Amino acid sequence: MIRVAVVDDEQLVRSGLRLILGTAPDIEVVADCSGGEAVDTVVRVGADVVLLDIRMPDVDGLTVLRRLRETPRPPAVAMLTTFDAQEYLAAALREGAAGFLLKDTEPEQLVRAVRTLAEGGSVLDPGVTRAVIGGFLAAEAEATAAAAVRALTPREREVLALLGEGLANPQIAERMGLAASTVKDHVRAVLGKLGGLNRVQAAIVADRAGLVAGLPQTGGPR
Incomplete structure (x- = not known):
């Protein structure tokens, strides 16, 4: 429950x-x-x-x-x-x-x-x-976030895109065909490279970087 x-x-x-x-x-x-x-x-x-x-x-x-x-x-x-x-x-x-x-x-x-x-x-x-x-992404912050996204590996950008859909780690693991522990490591690395953001902040960055069609809606996977 x-x-x-x-x-x-x-x-x-x-x-x-x-x-x-x-x-x-x-x-x-x-x-x-x-x-x-x-x-x-x-x-x-x-x-x-x-x-x-x-x-x-x-x-x-x-x-x-x-x-x-x-x-x-x-x-x-x-x-x-x-x-x-x-x-x-x-x-x-x-x-x-x-x-x-x-x-x-x-x-x-x-x-x-x-x-x-x-x-x-x-x-x-x-x-x-x-x-x-x-409120979160002012012009200067947005430029910094964009540079951080460009520094991510292709796999990390894929993880960031799925964070942008609001997915939890088990859902990301299923979508990518990876072990949950591997996804956990990838998510930790992505959030760290983005400056220690949380998942909601990362979702906003993913959207502004054009990695997802839109921000996560209520209800997770779309």
Whole structure:
């Protein structure tokens, strides 16, 4: 079972997400809470995936994300956002968010996104993709990233392209016909050569380098 925690200051949002995810036979919502309780709750229940509101009145989502990343067993965290919270997206990306989902994401997409996150993949809702790119890749950073991509080997560029689709390591291994351990080594090498980026950041770089048709959608493989 994929253990999920939902963190949002609105009870209605938490209840709605719990109801949606509860329809999936392989997903269990083990906790829902507001930001002030989030870190202690997530650690206590051992959540694999956290859906985290990016803006909350008691403790903002970026602070919760930062604290979760510092725990001994950090979960995969996807930020829940709305169209009017775009100024927070680049900061969340730099803090290690594994994805971004709009609060009105379709139920089937939400379930697929949680599964992708649990497998180590990344998710980007198309509705926030442009804002994430704009905030993360300024002109100077984009030029640096492009140079790093050119320095990758052909096999590493193939791995980067698959990261750009939001695929987790097991899915990349299946697509490339390689052992999971080999893919893990390739992914580590690619992220290192790109300056220590995380998977979502690497997906953006892959898209800007023209290695994929588009950024990863909610649901992993396309």
